[in-house]
Amino acid sequence: MFVDVIQWRFGNEITLIAEINVTADRITVYDDVLDGRFRDTLKLDNQTGFLTITDITDEQTGDYVLEVNGVEQKTFNVHISESVESVFVLEGNSVTLNSNFAVVIRWRFGNTLIAEINKQDDRFTVYDDVLDGRFRDRLKLDNQTGSLTITNITTEHDGVYKQETNFWTTEFFLAVFIEISVKEGDSVTLNSDITEMKRYGWIRWRFGNKKTLIAVINKRVDRFTVNNDVLDGRFRDRLNLDNQTGSLTITNITTEHAGVYKIKMMVSDSFSFKGFRVSVYAHLPVPVISRDYLSSSCSLVCSAVNVSHVTLSWYKGNRLLSSISASNLNISLSLPLEVEYQDKNTYSCVINNPVINQTQHLNITQLCHTCSDCCGPTEAVIRLVLSALVGVATVILLVYDIRSRRAEQHQAHIHTSET
Template identity: 65%
Template sequence: MKNDDWIQWRFGNTLIAEINKRDDRITVYDDVLDGRFRNRLKLDKQTGSLTITDIRTEHAGDYKLQTNSVEKSFNLFVFVEISVLEGDSVTLNSDLTEMKDDDLIQWRFLTEMTLIAEINVTADRITVYDDVLDGRFRDRLKLDKQTGSLTITNITTEYAGLYTLLINSAWKFFILHVFVEISVKEGDSVTLNSDLTKIDVDVIQWRFWTENTVIAEINKQVDRITVYDDVLDGRFRDRLKLDNQTGSLTITDVTDEHAGDYVLIIMTTKQSLKVFRVSVYGELLKINNDTIFFKSCCAAKIIYQLSL
C-alpha cells in the first residue's frame, strides 16, 4: 500500500475492516453483526487483504472491497461437509429452532439441480418430492415441519453430492460424502468397485484421500491408463491393478499402511464421487469364544498377557 491509500471491507453494507495509511490507522470492527466476526478477522497491513478464520455458514454472503482506486466484490459460499457410512441415516440441519409464518424452505439435490422437498408456511404445505431422479429418494426423505431440517435414511453412494437449503432468500450448502466400508485381512487383496460396466466417461481418477494423493487414473480423452505406485514412499509399488474396462482398482498384499480413505472421482459432463473406507486387520485368535485381532509379530505378547 502507498502512503495515501485507504481500504474498506464491507460485509453487505456493514463496515468490518479498514486501513487508512494517511492517518496510519488499521481498524477491525469484529464486534458488529452480533459479534459473528469476533476474533476471526486478520487484515494484512502491507497488501490490505482480509482473512477470515474459523469459517461458519453465517459468514457466507457478499463482501465488498473499496479503495481509493478500485472496487471489488466477492461472493463467499460456505459448505457444511458431512461424511456418513453407507446404510446409515443423515440429517441436514437448517439451524432453525422453529419456522415463522411467512417462511419458505426448499431443499435441492444440487448435483442434479432437482427440488426434493419444501415447506411453504404461508400456504400450510409440506411436500416431499421423493419420486424424482428415478425414485432414488423414495421413502427415504423425512422433513421436520418445525425446523425444516431434512433427514435421508438408508444412505447409498448415489446420494453423495451437493445439497442446498434455501430459506426465503438465504442459502446453506452441504457436501455429503458416503463411505463404503471395507475390511480386509493383512496380506490379502481388496477391490474397490467403480460400479461401472464400461468406461464411457472422460476421466476416472483414484485418490488415496487420507494423503490426498492421486494413485491411478484412466483418461479416455488421450487414451491413457496410469498407475502412480511410486508415490507416498512407494507404499503402493507393484500392488495396484486398474481394470481398463470398469475402472475398478485392486490393491494386492495389503498392509496396515494401506488403511484409510480412498475416493473415486468420475469426470464427464458432471463430476461424481465414490468414497471407500478401508480397514486392515491381522490374524484371528479364538480364546474363550472371544475373537481377537492381532498381527503375527505381536501374537506371543498378546497370548502371554491374556494368560496372566
C-alpha cells in the same frame, strides 16, 4: 520496459508450461510436462501474453507464476469451486445437508421432491412416502435453517440431492461408503461401476484423510497414472488401474493399506462419486486349549496371543457358550470353561474376525481324564509325602527287626555258655 521473454510456470516445482520469445518470434506451450496434464488445454495470446487453461480439472489447480525477462511479476492461485458438493457417510449413520437461509426451500432427491419449507406460509413438509417409501421416518427438516437430515442411511439413499430456492440451486452428491474386509496378503478390487469410459471422461482415486491422489485416468489426453511413491511408497508395485473401467486393484494388501478410498468421476458430462472403507485383517493363530491342574474339577482355558480385532468363543456343539472380544492391537485373550469328567458332548474353541476363523476342538479324554489315571500337582505332593513316610516306617521296622534278632541271638549265646 522492453519485453523480450514472457514465461508461465506452474506448481511448487515452478515447471515451465508456456513462453513467448519476442526476439526469436517464437510462441511455445509445453503441454506434455507433468505427465501431460495440460495437453491440449493451454492457449497463449501472442499479443498480450495472457494464458488460458481450458477444460480445467482439479489437476490444474495451484499457483501460476508470470515471469517477464526472468523476473517474477505476479502469482495467480487457481482453484475450482465445486458445482457439486460430495458428502460421504457410513451406512447406518446420519448426515445433515446444510442450507443457506431462504424464505422458500425445496429439497429434491434426483428430480423427486422430498421436503419443502415456505416460511411465508409457515409450512414445513417432508414427503417421506415417495420413491417406494425409502425415506419413511428418515427425514428431519430444520424449521429455522432449512437444513435436511437423513437418518439411518442405506445405499438406497446414495445419489444427488438438490436444494432449490427462488434464486439458486445447490447440489450435493451423497455417497454411502462400501465396507470391504480382506485378509492380509490378498488382493481387493474397488469397482468404479463404469462399463467403459467415454472419450472425455476422467477418474481420480484418493486415499486417506489427507485425500492423497494415488491414481488418475484422463481419457481426453490419454493419460493413465498410478502414484506408487506417495505416502512413503506404501503402494509401490501394488496398484493396478483398469484403463477401460477405472476400477482400482490393490495387490498383496497389508494393514498399511486399510482406510478410506474415494473416487471422483466425470461420467456422461456429470460428476459421480463413490467411497470405500477397506479393513485389513492379519492371519489368526489356532487357539490353544489347556487345563488348570490346580483346580479340583476339569477347568479348561482357551487362549490366543498377539491378536487384535477378534472374538474368542467356546461352543458346545453349535451352541455358543461364552465369548470375549478385543479391538486393541496385539493383546492376549483367554476364556475359561468347566466340564464334567464324563461329559460326552463336543466342545470347540473358535477365534475369528470378519474374514478369518480358526478352530481348536477339545479332546476331553486327553485333558479331562480322572485322577485314577493321573493326578495333579497337589495330589502328587501328597502321594510323595505318604510314600516317604511309608519308606521311613519300613526302614524303622527293618532296623527294629534286625536289632531284635541280634538281641535274641546274644541271649541264646549267653545261656549256652552258662550251661
